[in-house]
Amino acid sequence: xxxxxxxxxxxxxxxHAWTQNQLRAFNIQVVEQSLPENFLKKQLPPVPPGxxxxxxxxxxxxxxxxxxxxxLLSYLDxxxxxxxxxxxxxxxxxxxxxLETMGYVSSRYSIVFGLPLPLITCGKNFSAEMxxxxxxxxxxxxLVQKAIGRKNPEPRLIAEAIAAYQENKIIRETELHLPxxxxxxxxxxxxxxxxxxxxxxxxTAELNDAVVDxxxxxxxxxxxxxxxxxxxxxxxxxxxxxxxxxILQYYQAFKPFIQS
Numbered sequence: 247x248x249x250x251x252x253x254x255x256x257x258x259x260x261x262h263a264w265t266q267n268q269l270r271a272f273n274i275q276v277v278e279q280s281l282p283e284n285f286l287k288k289q290l291p292p293v294p295p296g297x298x299x300x301x302x303x304x305x306x307x308x309x310x311x312x313x314x315x316x317x318l319l320s321y322l323d324x325x326x327x328x329x330x331x332x333x334x335x336x337x338x339x340x341x342x343x344x345l346e347t348m349g350y351v352s353s354r355y356s357i358v359f360g361l362p363l364p365l366i367t368c369g370k371n372f373s374a375e376m377x378x379x380x381x382x383x384x385x386x387x388x389l390v391q392k393a394i395g396r397k398n399p400e401p402r403l404i405a406e407a408i409a410a411y412q413e414n415k416i417i418r419e420t421e422l423h424l425p426x427x428x429x430x431x432x433x434x435x436x437x438x439x440x441x442x443x444x445x446x447x448x449x450t451a452e453l454n455d456a457v458v459d460x461x462x463x464x465x466x467x468x469x470x471x472x473x474x475x476x477x478x479x480x481x482x483x484x485x486x487x488x489x490x491x492x493i494l495q496y497y498q499a500f501k502p503f504i505q506s
Contacts, residue, residue: 256460258367261374261405262394269401272456274467276400284444284472290495297347302491318343322440322484329439329483338377338392341437345378345390348497350504355382365409368460374402374409380504384422385414387504389434389447399436404447404469407432408457411449426451433503440483442493444500446470 256271269276282288293302300315307319321340342359351357357380362373378390389410391403411430418424434445447469456463474496477488484490 256368256462258370258372258460260372261365261376261402261409264401264405266398266401269404271462272453272467273463273465274404274453274469276404276469276471279470279472281472284446284470285499287499290492291498293491293494294348294498298494301347302494303487305487314347318347325440326483326485338390340440341378341390341392344497345380348494348501350380350388350497350501355380355387355504357381363406363409363413365405366412366458367408369458374406376406376410379410384424385417386410386432389432391434391436393436393438399438400443400445400471403434403436403445407434407447407449408454411454412458415454433500435500438480440493441476441480441489442474442496444472444474444496446503 257268259268281290293299297312297314297318300311301318304310304315304319307316307323310316310319318340321343325338325340338359342357345351345357357378358376359378360375361379362375365372365374376389377392379386380388389403389406391399391406393399410432414430415426418426429448429450431446431448434447436443436445448467450467452463452465453467455461474493476486476492478486482489484493
């Protein structure tokens with residue numbers, strides 16, 4: 247245990263104010279994993295046929311073979327325009343539509359966006375406002391956070407996972423009358439422009455207690471991350487068809503980790 251980490255000041259902050267300092271203060275460590283380690287696969291699955299295959303192969307929306315592909319390409323064009331202007335849209339229509347098209351949302355799950363969750367930290371009530379969340383009967387199952395400017399979205403995503411743990415705990419205890427889980431691993435995605443990074447965020451009862459009370463945990467909490475390796479520069483994002491196809495493969499591989 248690092249003595250300097252134990253003596254860091256733990257402040258009550260909303261999720262958007264979390265930085266690497268908060269992760270260090272609560273002894274949360276992010277570890278990069280390889281594809282087989284994180285996705286439990288040696289190779290990525292192919293892009294599914296139909297709309298997603300068309301989307302991966304079509305640059306000009308006017309050449310889209312169906313309305314669904316045209317809509318995805320239209321939202322992608324808009325996303326790239328606002329990214330170039332360095333502004334942030336209130337609703338990430340591209341990501342919402344992509345997740346729905348990829349089957350992340352089913353009859354058992356609902357998708358929410360811009361919803362503030364209560365976050366109790368250091369004995370005070372704050373909030374965590376996730377960009378997108380997928381929710382089932384037992385609570386939140388997936389969290390998605392977009393980068394704002396040059397600010398690293400990783401600490402904010404982790405704070406949102408802790409808030410989701412607190413919310414799921416209330417749902418289990420008061421609505422479903424189920425015992426509290428000692429730990430929940432949340433699949434999470436951050437994206438800078440249209441390029442994602444994938445996470446598995448294990449929130450334990452001990453970590454939650456430390457955040458609620460504002461105390462230091464001697465045992466580190468490990469968050470696992472996988473950064474996709476793309477054929478072309480991340481700056482090109484999904485504007486490159488090769489990048490686009492590879493990113494869709496990653497999303498397809500990550501989907502099984504959403505479990506109710």
